[in-house]
Structure formats: C-alpha cells, structure tokens
Amino acid sequence: MEAVIMERFISEGKGNGLRALREIKPGEVIYSCEPFAFCVARDFLKTACQSCLKRGESLSRCSQCKTARYCNVQCQKQAWPDHKRECKCLKHLQPRIPTDSVRLVARIIFKLLSQSESDQEELYSIAEHQSHLADMSEEKTEGLKHLCTTLQVYLAEENCDLSRLPSGLDPVSLLARVTCNCFSISDGELQDVGVGLYPSMSLLNHDCQPNCIMMFEGKRLTLRAVRVIRSAEELTISYTDILAPSKDRRSQHWDELLKESQALLHRHSDVVPDRNIYMLRLLDLAMDACISLDDYETALEYGNRALGPYKLYFSDPHPSRAVELLRVGKLQHFLGRLEEARGSFTQAYSIMSVTHGAAHALTNQVQRRLSECQAELNTL
Numbered sequence: 001m002e003a004v005i006m007e008r009f010i011s012e013g014k015g016n017g018l019r020a021l022r023e024i025k026p027g028e029v030i031y032s033c034e035p036f037a038f039c040v041a042r043d044f045l046k047t048a049c050q051s052c053l054k055r056g057e058s059l060s061r062c063s064q065c066k067t068a069r070y071c072n073v074q075c076q077k078q079a080w081p082d083h084k085r086e087c088k089c090l091k092h093l094q095p096r097i098p099t100d101s102v103r104l105v106a107r108i109i110f111k112l113l114s115q116s117e118s119d120q121e122e123l124y125s126i127a128e129h130q131s132h133l134a135d136m137s138e139e140k141t142e143g144l145k146h147l148c149t150t151l152q153v154y155l156a157e158e159n160c161d162l163s164r165l166p167s168g169l170d171p172v173s174l175l176a177r178v179t180c181n182c183f184s185i186s187d188g189e190l191q192d193v194g195v196g197l198y199p200s201m202s203l204l205n206h207d208c209q210p211n212c213i214m215m216f217e218g219k220r221l222t223l224r225a226v227r228v229i230r231s232a233e234e235l236t237i238s239y240t241d242i243l244a245p246s247k248d249r250r251s252q253h254w255d256e257l258l259k260e261s262q263a264l265l266h267r268h269s270d271v272v273p274d275r276n277i278y279m280l281r282l283l284d285l286a287m288d289a290c291i292s293l294d295d296y297e298t299a300l301e302y303g304n305r306a307l308g309p310y311k312l313y314f315s316d317p318h319p320s321r322a323v324e325l326l327r328v329g330k331l332q333h334f335l336g337r338l339e340e341a342r343g344s345f346t347q348a349y350s351i352m353s354v355t356h357g358a359a360h361a362l363t364n365q366v367q368r369r370l371s372e373c374q375a376e377l378n379t380l
C-alpha cells in the first residue's frame with residue numbers, strides 16, 4: 001500500500017476539502033482509484049468499450065440489449081457484473097436510451113443493493129455527499145423530478161426493492177448527488193467518453209489556479225500535483241475545463257464545418273482577437289476540419305494560432321495545452337519541419353511528465369515522437 005498523503009478537513013468558507021499531509025512535488029501521484037460506479041457517455045455508446053472505455057471502430061455488441069459494446073470477450077466478461085441488471089433495463093427501453101445521469105444512478109443503485117453491510121465504507125461518503133437539494137432552483141427541482149420518472153421507468157424491468165436502499169439515498173437524492181458530484185472521464189485525446197462517481201475525489205474544491213490535476217487512464221482516476229504543494233495546503237482542481245472538446249472528432253461534416261468556421265473566423269478577425277474563447281474554439285474546429293480534409297499546411301496555421309490562447313486559458317501546466325502541442329507537433333513532423341516539431345514535442349513532454357506521468361501511454365507516444373524527430377535531425 002502506498003502511504004496516504006492527503007486527508008479530509010474543513011476548509012474555511014468552503015466546507016469539506018482535502019489537504020496535503022506533507023510537501024508534495026510537481027508530478028507526484030497523490031491519489032489513484034477506480035470509480036464506485038461509471039458509465040459510457042451517451043455520445044460514445046457506439047464507439048467506446050463499456051469495460052475499458054477504449055474507443056474503436058469495430059466493437060462487438062451485447063446480443064441482449066444491443067447497446068453495450070466491447071473490445072472483446074474479455075472486456076465483456078469483466079463488465080458483466082456491472083452490466084447484468086442494466087442490460088435488462090436497456091433492452092426493455094429500446095430504442096430509447098436514458099441520459100448519462102439516469103444510467104449512472106441505476107448502476108449505483110444496483111451496486112448499493114448488492115453490497116453487504118460490512119462493505120459500505122465508500123457508501124458513507126456517498127451518503128455524505130452534498131445533494132444541494134435544499135438550495136436548488138424550482139426549475140432544477142423540476143428537471144430532477146423528470147429524471148426520476150425516467151429512472152423509475154428504466155428500472156421497472158428489474159423490480160428493485162428501493163426500500164432497501166440505505167437511508168438518505170433514495171432515487172431523488174441520489175440523482176441530485178450524482179449531478180453535483182460525478183466527473184467526466186476523459187480519454188487521451190481529452191474527449192469525455194464517460195461519467196463516473198469517485199466519492200473521495202468529490203471533496204476537492206475548485207481553484208482557478210489549481211495545484212492538482214485529475215487524469216484518467218481508462219476509468220482509473222489519478223490525482224497529480226502540478227506544482228509544489230506545502231504540507232497542510234488545500235488540494236484544489238479546476239472544475240471549469242470549458243475548452244476540453246467533448247464532441248466526437250470523427251462524426252462531423254468537415255467540408256461544411258470548415259466553410260462555416262472559416263467564414264466566421266474571417267468575419268470576426270478584425271474585431272475579435274484570437275484569444276477570445278469563442279475564436280479559440282473556431283480555430284480548433286478549423287484545424288480539425290483541415291486535418292480531416294488532408295490540408296495539413298492550413299491545419300498547422302490554425303494550430304499555431306490556437307497555441308498562444310491555450311496558454312492564456314489553461315493554468316500551466318495543463319493537459320489540454322499538451323495535447324494541442326502534440327497535435328501541432330505531429331503536423332510539423334509530417335510536413336518535415338523537424339526543428340519546429342522537436343520544439344513542440346519537447347514542450348508537450350515537459351507538461352505531460354507532470355500532468356500525465358512518465359508511464360502514461362500518451363507521454364510515451366510523445367517521447368517516441370521526440371526521439372524519431374531527433375533521429376531524423378541527426379541524419380541531416
């Protein structure tokens with residue numbers, strides 16, 4: 001067992017929080033855990049494995065519900081305990097598929113009902129999670145009731161005895177807790193492929209200049225320090241990764257999108273600077289479109305323009321900027337601009353060795369790219 005280096009405490013003015021038990025260096029792993037429950041995000045149901053969350057073109061489909069997809073039999077077997085009861089519900093509701101929060105809460109309910117009393121350490125933390133039910137607006141409460149109706153319809157096939165749920169964890173308050181406390185699970189390309197509940201991580205408070213970052217490998221969450229954290233200092237993350245692209249990069253009509261984004265970029269470029277957040281999104285979109293249309297020179301132009309504002313919007317070091325640097329580096333490499341590519345890969349690597357860690361698949365990919373680049377430069 002690794003030594004525990006964080007603890008719960010009451011953070012002044014913020015309620016529950018987590019703090020460091022000793023000084024922590026940048027890049028150091030503070031905590032790592034599997035979710036209490038998780039599910040694939042609705043947009044990725046057809047393209048992501050329900051077990052390991054890897055994305056693939058040719059996943060096999062659950063023959064029962066025809067909704068769950070898997071890389072192979074092994075992944076399917078591993079996921080079966082979590083999918084077994086859900087499978088009947090999905091089949092029953094076909095072709096409708098409930099929202100992520102409804103599917104996630106159903107999984108939490110199945111898990112709570114199958115757990116023994118002695119195995120409820122995590123349960124307490126869920127029960128303790130704030131549901132914010134009392135201070136919710138009327139509109140939100142209405143939305144919640146609506147979700148709850150869907151949940152009941154969804155669960156109908158499974159005849160759950162909801163009265164056996166631990167006190168304080170009825171469906172409505174579970175839904176409320178999950179909407180406030182679940183995390184998007186993003187993959188290497190920072191696409192939000194799933195949602196998960198990581199009870200102890202919900203204690204982390206937000207800061208615009210956070211000292212920690214959450215990274216995922218599959219559904220495993222790892223919390224890392226991004227700068228030196230003093231002993232007893234509060235651990236914080238940034239809740240607002242507003243720029244993380246959540247759309248599936250492959251499911252777009254690229255030529256139309258490119259035309260639209262170029263027109264918008266052109267129309268606004270005199271009055272709106274690139275560092276405007278909306279312009280940055282357009283630049284990213286135009287870059288994606290150009291790559292898909294094999295116009296790498298133009299893609300690189302957009303990528304380079306976007307890099308500056310990335311630094312402005314994301315606290316440094318940030319995985320989003322590292323991924324952007326990797327994408328720009330790949331383009332430079334492909335176009336034979338080796339010096340530039342080496343520069344981009346070097347920057348991406350120095351960020352990722354802190355945010356992702358040296359063992360992460362993406363960090364290895366950057367390292368490989370960097371040595372390829374170096375080797376090609378050496379032969380010149």
Ligand SMILES: [Zn+2]
Nearest residue numbers: 049052071075
């Ligand atoms: Zn898999």
Ligand SMILES: [Zn+2]
Nearest residue numbers: 062064065087
């Ligand atoms: Zn199924």
